[in-house]
Amino acid sequence: MSYTAGILYPGYSAEDDYPTLERLLGDGIRLPLVHTLMREDAHRVDALLDIGSDEVLADGARQLLEHRVQSVIWACTSGSFVFGWQGAREQVEKLQAVTGLPTSSTSFAFVNAAAGLGLRRVAVAATYPHDVAAKFVEFLQAAGLEVVQLSSRGIITAAEVGTLERGEVLDFAAANDDDRADALLMPDTALHTAAWLSDLEDRLGKPVLTANQVSVWEALRLAGDRAVHDGLGTLFREGTGGERNASPE
Secondary structure (H helix, E strand, C coil): CCCCEEEEEEECCCCCCCHHHHHCCCCCCEEEEEECCCCCCCCCCHHHHHCCCHHHHHHHHHHHHCCCCEEEEEECCCCHHHHHHHHHHHHHHHHHHHCCEEEEEEHHHHHHHHHHCCEEEEEEEEECCCHHHHHHHHHHHHCCCEEEEECCCCCCCCHHHHCHHHHHHHHHHHHHHCCCCCCECCCCCCCCCCHHHHHHHHHHCCCCCHHHHHHHHHHHHHHCCCCCCCCCCCHHCCCCCCCCCCCCC
């Protein structure tokens, strides 16, 4: 069966992860992507609130609907969790009112992926500045997850995050894992990870959830795909699609 999951992606940094994921998923999966407006590329609260504003997302969603998608994901973690739990819910609800389709965001994708894998304790390796990364921790805690370690790389722009190469990403993940954690979360869709998901898990010896990975998993789940997919980490192999009262459907 074929599935078409629509991706709303802010600006330009690691959007090429999505064609990579489409290729790895194989025939029957399409991931059309629309770039949403980014007036300022900055991992700073005021800029992120603008990046995730209702008007910006609605404009992108209307373009995405031209691709006959079955679901929509707002593929931006910081541009969703920065609104807080309730604000992020309202963001998705307003976006879903525009799409008329099952809709979610990367922040809720992380929560649902964690539920699908039965995770309780996680470590977070974030590329953001610490104040922004701390808001992601608050979001996870609101979902009932225990964050045993937070590390922040302090990078301001998505463009710079997108330049990190394989060795740097693997080293960053390994240096910021915690033995107490059931999994490591890497919450920036500007970070390339799609081609290295197996490498990340082999290096750490545990599940690793990355932003572009969970975004596609969530979008496909909402489109109705429950198939097992190899080569994309534990999530696509074992995730059951559980929820912690997150995205509306």
